[in-house]
Amino acid sequence: MHRVFSQIESGPLALDxxxxxxxxxxxxxELVRLNRLAQDLVRKATALGLAAMAEASRAEAHKNAGELSMTALVAKEAGVSRREAAQQVRLAQQLDAAPVLRESLGRAGMSTDKARIVSDALQDLPADLTAEERRAVECDLTAAAPDLxxxxxxxxxxxxxxxxxxHRADTIENRQVEQAERRQATQVSFWMSRPDAETGMVKGGFEVDAVTGDVLRSLMDSATSPRKQDGAPDRPHAQGEAFVQLVRHLPKDGFGNHGGIPATLVVTVDEATLRGSTDRAGVTEHGTTVSAGQLRRLACDAGILPAVMGSGSKALDLGREERYHSVPQRRALALRDLGCAFPGCDRPPGWCESHHLVPWSRGGPTTVDDGVLLCSRHHHEVHDRGxxxxxxxxxxxxxxxxxxxEPWRRNHHYRPLTLTG
Structure with a gap:
């Protein structure tokens, strides 16, 4: 019997x-420690299982077990659907060509879902990349995967x-986003019921593309900012009331927030793309990637604010004449902070208020550099706890x-959404 069995046979008994x-x-x-240990065991067992699966596929071991395929064997042994089994077998086979990724499967923060994302990305690499370039991509994605x-x-x-x-990454991403946008355009739908005979209420639903969803999300976030709920019992009800107002009034510039900014969807785009001299995908404030072509179309929409990177615009700082940051200043803060800047918070810009780094009462200027976005809870936290x-x-x-x-801390939640390059 192979020594691998003597190494792992005691494992199931210990777990029992x-x-x-x-x-x-x-x-x-102790419960946190136990959960950490259990997750570590799961990762290592999964890595071993995938390695065994790859070897079994090569040896056509499923025939010895009386099954028609490796997928059928995995589905039976693991108690999963044939679709899931096929995905596992495919991943196991792909890992053979990705040794760096394969060796990382047992690391904290890794999972089969993450391995599948990296593996699929490696499969889709341009055919003309050299072996050294492919390995560089594999190492880069694998190193980032546990923490993302x-x-x-x-x-x-x-x-x-x-x-x-x-540059090639820009081109490939833009092409992928354009394909996704075309696919989404064919899948939009809407439905609405007749009024209920007893309650008089109407139910409805929709499926729209991600950018349209971002526009609606910006409106809803602005309208349901915590300081604007006016006694609404819960967030779903507050959102329902906001949706009613949106449908009845169809506002062109959304709802105002504390501090004076209307609900506008901000889309970040570099100047060359906006001018049409290059095609680089942009990103909305909610993190949706937008193709260069749609970016240029959105720039013509009065409800869309194109944040042009590299344009050299300096018309945001107004000095100390006003206590509250102006609409352009708050938009600039939203672009920089991407939401509540307090460490660990995930509140979007529409839920935030502007705060002076140097208090206005102590001579702090009302400028972008002296401002920061904070949600209501963390605004109170900063003031109350100094x-x-x-x-x-x-x-x-x-x-x-x-x-x-103490060391300085920052909010890492939004940083991956920032455009680079």
Missing amino acids: AALACDLSELTAD PLEQLRRKARRAVEVVDV WELRLHPIDRIVEFRRRPA
Whole structure:
């Protein structure tokens, strides 16, 4: 018998013994530790299973088990659908050609979903890349995968070749986004019921493309900012009331926020793309990637604000004449902070208020550099607990600390959405 069996045969018995334990006796710290250990076991077992699956596929071992295919064997043994089994077999086979990715499967933060994203991106690389360039892409995606949420990893994977050719990454991503936009345009739908005989209420639903969804999300975020709910019992009800107002009045410039900014969808685009001299995908404030062609169309919409990067515009700072940041200044803050800047917060710009880094009452100017977006909760937190804030002199990201001896902290939630290059 191969030595691999002597290495792992005791594992199931140890797990059976652990499953028989009363976990209610554990402290909170112990439960966190146990969960971490369990996830580590899952990752390592998955890595071993995929390696075995790849070898079994090569050896056509399914025939020895009386199955027609490796997919059928995996579906039977794992108790999953044939579709899921086929995905597992495909991933196992792809990992054979991706040794760096294969070796990373047991690392904290990795999963089969992330491995599949990276593996598919490697499969879709241009055929003319050299072996060295392919390995550079594999190493780059694999190194980033454990620390990125799935959606952010998908965005990075769309630009996989960026590590070796930024311009080519722009071209490939823009082509992919254009294809997705054309597909979405054929899938939009809407439905609405007749009024209910008893309640008089109407139900409805829709499917729209991501950019249209962002426009609606910006309107709803602006209309349901926590300080504007006026006694609404919960967020769904507040959103329902806002939707009613939107339908009845069809506003051109949305709802005003505290501080005076209307609900406008901000789309970041570089100047060359807007002028048509190059095609580089842009991104909305909600993180939706937009093709160059649609960016130029959106720039003509009165409800869309194209934030032109590299244009050299300086008309945002108004000095100290006003206490509240102006509409253009708040838009600039939204572009820089992308939401509440407090570490760990995920509130969008429509839920935020502008705050002075140096208090207005102590002579702080009402400028973009002296401003920061904070949601209502963290605005109170900063005021009540005396947080110290600064604008980092190099990358212009606002940082926070409670005491001088503590390290500066920043919000990493929105950073992957920032355009680079």
